[in-house]
């Protein structure tokens with residue numbers, strides 16, 4: 001994949017049809033906290049109420065069309081030094097290095113955008129190997145296994161925790 005075709009930018013309401021294409025796919029939302037979106041109205045409401053007002057959520061774009069997202073959500077008050085890192089990509093584009101390109105772009109810019117941030121952390125299901133590879137290829141450090149840590153899609157799951165500090169280097 002030619003990385004010059006990939007960009008990150010805030011979501012716009014006009015992304016609704018591209019957004020619905022991947023956000024309605026159960027393969028894409030399988031490991032996400034939110035369920036697949038099932039209608040254009042729901043997609044518009046999600047963009048308006050969740051994606052656009054989010055503190056740091058970017059559309060992963062191919063030639064400026066939305067094919068996924070990256071989200072960095074800081075904790076509140078004294079814990080705002082720490083933010084949760086998450087992402088997803090339309091299934092038709094998996095396996096081309098796009099999520100890794102986007103993850104590196106996000107990590108390279110977020111510490112300037114949110115200067116109070118010191119630590120990004122990502123929690124990944126043990127069986128989600130492709131997501132673990134994205135984090136490893138970006139430069140995240142695997143810190144350990146959190147047993148029965150997170151609830152996702154009807155199950156309490158074991159998760160690996162990864163982190164990237166503002167002083168770490170993007171690979």
Ligand SMILES: CC(C)(COP(=O)(O)OP(=O)(O)OC[C@H]1O[C@@H](n2cnc3c(N)ncnc32)[C@H](O)[C@@H]1OP(=O)(O)O)[C@@H](O)C(=O)NCCC(=O)NCCS
Pocket residue numbers: 027028029030031032086087088089090093094095096097098099100101123124125128129130131133134
């Ligand atoms: C995780 C996800 C974003 C990866 O996107 P992607 O663009 O395909 O990722 P990349 O191509 O940059 O890298 C994927 C890596 O995983 C590897 N991989 C893919 N499937 C794998 C598997 N079953 N076992 C081991 N490695 C696997 C690829 O070979 C590649 O690694 P490599 O470059 O060392 O060969 C995408 O699969 C997705 O959207 N999944 C659903 C949402 C999700 O899981 N989000 C993360 C929640 S923590």
